[in-house]
Structure formats: structure tokens, C-alpha cells
Amino acid sequence: MLELRGLTRRYGDHLAVDDVSFTVPDGAMVGFVGGNGAGKTTTMRMVMGVLAPTAGEVHWRGRAVTRADRSRFGYMPEERGLYPKQPVLAQLTYLGQLHGMSATHARERSADLLERFGLGERVKDKLETLSLGNQQRAQIIASVLGDPTLLVLDEPFSGLDPAAVDQMSELLREHTAQGVPVLFSSHQLELVDRLCDAIVVLSRGRVVAQGTSEQLRATAPLRYRLTTTHDAGWVRGAPGVTVVDVDGPTALVEPTDEEAAERLLLDAVARGGVREFARIVPTLSEIYREVAA
Ligand SMILES: Nc1ncnc2c1ncn2[C@@H]1O[C@H](COP(=O)(O)OP(=O)(O)OP(=O)(O)O)[C@@H](O)[C@H]1O
Numbered sequence: 001m002l003e004l005r006g007l008t009r010r011y012g013d014h015l016a017v018d019d020v021s022f023t024v025p026d027g028a029m030v031g032f033v034g035g036n037g038a039g040k041t042t043t044m045r046m047v048m049g050v051l052a053p054t055a056g057e058v059h060w061r062g063r064a065v066t067r068a069d070r071s072r073f074g075y076m077p078e079e080r081g082l083y084p085k086q087p088v089l090a091q092l093t094y095l096g097q098l099h100g101m102s103a104t105h106a107r108e109r110s111a112d113l114l115e116r117f118g119l120g121e122r123v124k125d126k127l128e129t130l131s132l133g134n135q136q137r138a139q140i141i142a143s144v145l146g147d148p149t150l151l152v153l154d155e156p157f158s159g160l161d162p163a164a165v166d167q168m169s170e171l172l173r174e175h176t177a178q179g180v181p182v183l184f185s186s187h188q189l190e191l192v193d194r195l196c197d198a199i200v201v202l203s204r205g206r207v208v209a210q211g212t213s214e215q216l217r218a219t220a221p222l223r224y225r226l227t228t229t230h231d232a233g234w235v236r237g238a239p240g241v242t243v244v245d246v247d248g249p250t251a252l253v254e255p256t257d258e259e260a261a262e263r264l265l266l267d268a269v270a271r272g273g274v275r276e277f278a279r280i281v282p283t284l285s286e287i288y289r290e291v292a293a
Pocket residue numbers: 011014016034035036037038039040041042043
């Protein structure tokens with residue numbers, strides 16, 4: 001398990017990361033979301049030891065992380081790590097060796113992954129001659145070489161087409177299935193919602209929400225849409241209900257609890273017909289906008 005304890009980073013007067021604490025349990029995929037400049041990259045750099053924290057600690061498997069621990073972490077940095085002018089397979093092989101693999105094993109594993117991700121024909125090409133999405137595939141492959149004990153990936157899915165997103169998600173799942181914790185940042189909230197066991201939302205350097213997407217949804221107010229056969233203006237006087245909006249026969253309401261919702265429905269039926277009475281479950285994007293506002 002990876003644990004961030006009160007991680008803080010200042011750049012001069014600017015507090016870029018402010019007392020950030022969360023865990024990435026073994027085998028869990030945790031999505032790290034937040035607007036531009038929220039502090040995700042800075043936090044990940046501190047986890048990897050690329051940047052020293054102003055305060056706070058990173059713990060790995062229950063104790064302060066060491067340089068040896070970090071040498072087994074797989075990292076995809078924001079600035080990416082591969083050399084544009086080097087052939088793809090040669091540099092992946094070299095990287096694998098840096099992670100302790102034999103030259104043969106590193107070359108075989110890299111070639112297998114390149115083949116699997118549709119780059120089998122491009123292994124001898126310089127990285128810079130590949131499309132951006134294909135370069136990104138190679139960068140992700142680089143981060144998983146050498147059986148990493150933890151994966152920290154800075155926007156690994158940006159620029160990938162839907163097929164590559166599926167392939168890369170599958171690759172990450174293979175790692176979580178073996179107990180490897182995975183932390184990745186992304187602006188693609190639907191993807192984060194679909195892939196992650198838990199989500200950490202950062203805003204202006206602070207964690208403003210964290211939990212499973214169900215837990216985050218549960219923090220949203222209970223909201224219903226009522227569509228009647230007549231004008232719904234009467235809901236404004238209904239007990240235990242806050243009216244968000246009324247538009248002709250349709251009302252958006254926030255009952256204090258399920259009982260108040262039921263009373264409202266019975267009232268609506270008694271007053272005429274009900275076309276729809278539906279619980280509005282917010283999307284992760286809506287929750288995100290709310291908490292990050
Ligand atoms: N080397 C630096 N010197 C000064 N300020 C920095 C430096 N690196 C980052 N910052 C500032 O720290 C804050 C957090 O930046 P960071 O790159 O961690 O955010 P982010 O969440 O990764 O953003 P994005 O989604 O745009 O990549 C920003 O205000 C940024 O301008």
C-alpha cells in the first residue's frame with residue numbers, strides 16, 4: 001500500500017500542494033483528478049522522489065519509502081521519459097535492463113508489448129517518427145517494464161484513441177490483479193469513473209473529496225425530477241422539499257429524505273397524473289464540478 005501523509009510543497013510563496021493525504025491500497029486503481037494547476041504532477045513527483053516535499057511523508061508498505069523501494073516503482077512522468085531520437089525497441093530494452101532485467105528478457109518483453117499494442121512493425125523506428133498516440137503507447141510500456149511494485153502514471157490516457165484506452169486499461173488491470181497499486185491522473189472523468197476503485201479530487205493543492213464513485217455520489221444531495229400532467233408550480237409549497245427549478249409540468253426538487261420524496265409523489269398522484277418521478281444520480285463530472293468549484 002502507498003500512503004501519502006500530509007504531503008505539502010511550496011514554490012516560493014505559492015502553496016502548490018497543501019497537506020495531501022490519501023492511500024492507494026494493494027491491487028487498487030486510484031484516479032487522481034483536478035483542474036489544471038491543482039497540484040497532481042507535483043504530488044506524483046513527490047511520491048517518486050523527483051521533488052522533495054516541503055512537509056509530509058510518503059509511506060510504502062507501512063514505513064517511510066526508501067530509494068530502493070522507489071527503484072521498483074513504475075513511473076510515467078508528465079514530461080515523458082523516452083528519447084525522441086532513439087529507436088523504440090532499443091530504448092525500451094535498455095530501460096528494462098536499468099530495471100534489472102536481462103537484455104534478452106527486456107527485449108522479449110518489450111517486443112511482446114509493442115506487438116500487443118500494434119507497434120510490432122515500428123520497433124526499429126525512432127520514437128519521434130511515431131504518432132503522438134503511438135508514442136504514448138510506448139511510454140506506458142516503458143513504465144511497466146521490470147515488474148513494478150507500484151505504478152504512478154501522469155495522464156497516461158491523454159491522446160489515446162478508444163481502442164488504445166481499452167488496451168492500456170487492460171494492461172493496468174493485469175497489474176492491479178497481481179496486487180500492484182496504481183495511481184494515475186486524468187482529466188477524462190468518464191474514464192476515471194469506469195476504471196477506478198477510488199478517486200481523489202484535488203483542488204488548489206488540497207484534497208476536496210475522495211472515495212469510491214458510489215461514496216462520492218452519496219455526498220450529492222437527494223434530487224428528483226417530477227413530471228406531472230399539469231402545472232407543477234404547487235411543489236413550491238410541498239413540505240420537506242427544496243425546489244431547485246420548476247418548468248411547466250416538470251420540477252427538479254431536493255427532498256430532505258426518501259419519506260419526503262414519497263409524500264411528494266403521493267401528493268402529485270392525488271393532484272392528477274404523474275408522467276415521471278426519477279432519482280437524479282449525478283455523474284462524476286457533475287460531482288467534480290461541485291466539489292472543485
Ligand atoms: N517548478 C515550478 N516552479 C514554480 N511553480 C510551479 C512549478 N511546478 C509547478 N508549479 C505550480 O504548482 C501548481 C501545481 O502544478 P502541477 O503541475 O502540480 O498541477 P497539475 O494538477 O498537474 O496540473 P495539470 O493538470 O495542468 O498538469 C501550479 O500552480 C503550478 O504553476
